[in-house]
Amino acid sequence: QKEVEQDPGPLSVPEGAIVSLNCTYSNSAFQYFMWYRQYSRKGPELLMYTYSSGNKEDGRFTAQVDKSSKYISLFIRDSQPSDSATYLCAMSARDNYGQNFVFGPGTRLSVLP
């Protein structure tokens, strides 16, 4: 079993739809949870960052963490064509040197006008 599982898509939705992106993980030591957006030929851009369980909202984006189920989600409301990108989930845990980051493979999202 991979440490982080994420459906690679591609996922196509019409403009204005609510998008749900999900990741599951196996390591219960993860404490920090992130979502990145990556446009073609660019580096990943941090969208959301949460520490431990719960919800966090930022504009049209909501990140949800359920540590008991080892499941995290990113919701995008009123999706726009500019949201078309690859979305990477990431998790980290502290070790002696710093943080150990693990990334999902990414979900390709297309929002159709």
Next chain:
Amino acid sequence: DVKVTQSSRYLVKRTGEKVFLECVQDMDHENMFWYRQDPGLGLRLIYFSYDVKMKEKGDIPEGYSVSREKKERFSLILESASTNQTSMYLCASSFFGQEVSSNQPQHFGDGTRLSIL
């Protein structure tokens, strides 16, 4: 805003050349990372550094080395470039605090698309 700058967006080199990829961050972060990203394989960690002159191997260090002489700069070196090292290379940095809740996520540069001919 955190800024991670990679010296080149696109680079073309020949097999056997020694290749240097440079990365600079402006936020005094302790941790710096080099990844490569390939279609279908996702992000794979090559090396990371948790302090000046300190380095640790990641998942795929073979054929690579790194240098961190100053806190803000982390260099990736391809000792003798080969065609299977053609890839997108991404540098990242993050803050590592003493308090558990003070840790911060990674911030990435825009990547260097390296082609080895």
